[in-house]
Amino acid sequence: MKPEDLKKRILSRQLTPDLEGQEAIVCGWVSHTRDLGGIRFIVIRDKYGEIQVTLPKGKVNEELFNLADKLGMEWVVAVKGVVKNEKRAPQGAEIIPEEIEILNRAISQLPLDPTGRISADLDTRLNARIMDLRRPQTQAIFKINHHLLRFIREYLIKEDFIEINTPKIIATATEGGTELFPLAYFEKEAFLAQSPQLYKEQLSSVFERVFEIAPIWRAEMHNTTRHLNELIMVDIEMAYGNMYDVMEVLENMIKYAFEGTSRECQKELKILNQKIEVPKTPFPRYTYDEVLKMLENKMEISWGEDIGTEACKILGELLNGFYFIIEWPSTSKPFYIKIKEDDPRVSESFDLNFDWLEICSGGTRVHDKEKLISRLSEQGLNPSSFKFHLQTFDYGMPPHAGFGLGLARLLMIITGMSNIRECVLFPRDRTRLTP
């Protein structure tokens, strides 16, 4: 076959009975071969599914017939042949080959079984992630991710948000220094960004509605099933709005993305045995105080404390699906979160949870420079290290609000995965830096 022939290839989902009698070229990875004596099968796989190549003895030339036996799993082949109707084949059609070209071979001792029939633990799978991604189940997760992202973007653009890209190498800590990865930056010390927070706030004073979907890094020591050290964050910031306006964007964005993804990913969801339930809006809202009351006889939390993992697990049994926890204690939220005017104990902030899992945090921001400076000091941060941020508040800063949502956590919910590592192509955790 000539290189131009490969471009003429059809994909598995295009190989349908209406092509009966026509010549077709297909490419893919050898999934398995079967030998029934008088007939041999080569099943190849492309990104959409499987293709059956059938070699009846005597009907295809002998060299081809013998080749079928020599192909190894995951070898890359191009097949030219004639399409024939066959009810038992995937898509109801098969190919009787005239030519089979081996484009590349794979080793015979593969680290994983690409059909997924022989199961392997997550660590082994992640060590051979590209091989693992050949499994339809793993592939399904990331095809769903693609559509989830697409609909999130589509919704925000529809709502007049503009996409921004902010620097990921930064000079000062965004929210205090503990979770920052330091970086050698020529003669200076720099850090990997843990959030686009300050930049998106500044940019809301220009573009009014902004969003960013980008990686951030957190040097969190703990190794849990819901934390990674590198993650993709969906961030928005909007001028002339408060926490309630942002919560509305968030719930409608999730609803829109779930509807779209459910529509586009029927096949992938079936592979994963999942059904997307499109949530009803508005999502239930509980204040921090109400949540503490719900937990009263089950868990001792003193007022002001965070609602930790244990408490969230209990809460997940009482509340199902998406729900907001609003008005967190002022001391528990970062300096840029606005304090509630008529009740300074609490802040204009929210978390969005699904069952027991936190998905998103957000709130109304402080837009008054003097108040922001005193919030920084209260939290033990030095206002002078925020000079470049603070000066933008001298140029006319509108009231604004926003949120940050962990993409992989939303994907965990849709795909039903219990470990976040399943939902990131190449996860980075405390011990894993490769592949």
Ligand code: ATP
């Ligand atoms: P958590 O309490 O779960 O550690 P957080 O409150 O520290 O999260 P935020 O600063 O509120 O995190 O970040 C916003 C969102 O980003 C979180 O709601 C979560 O979905 C996601 N997120 C934060 N840290 C991580 C992480 N280490 N790994 C994966 N996702 C994360």
Ligand code: MN
């Ligand atoms: Mn949070």
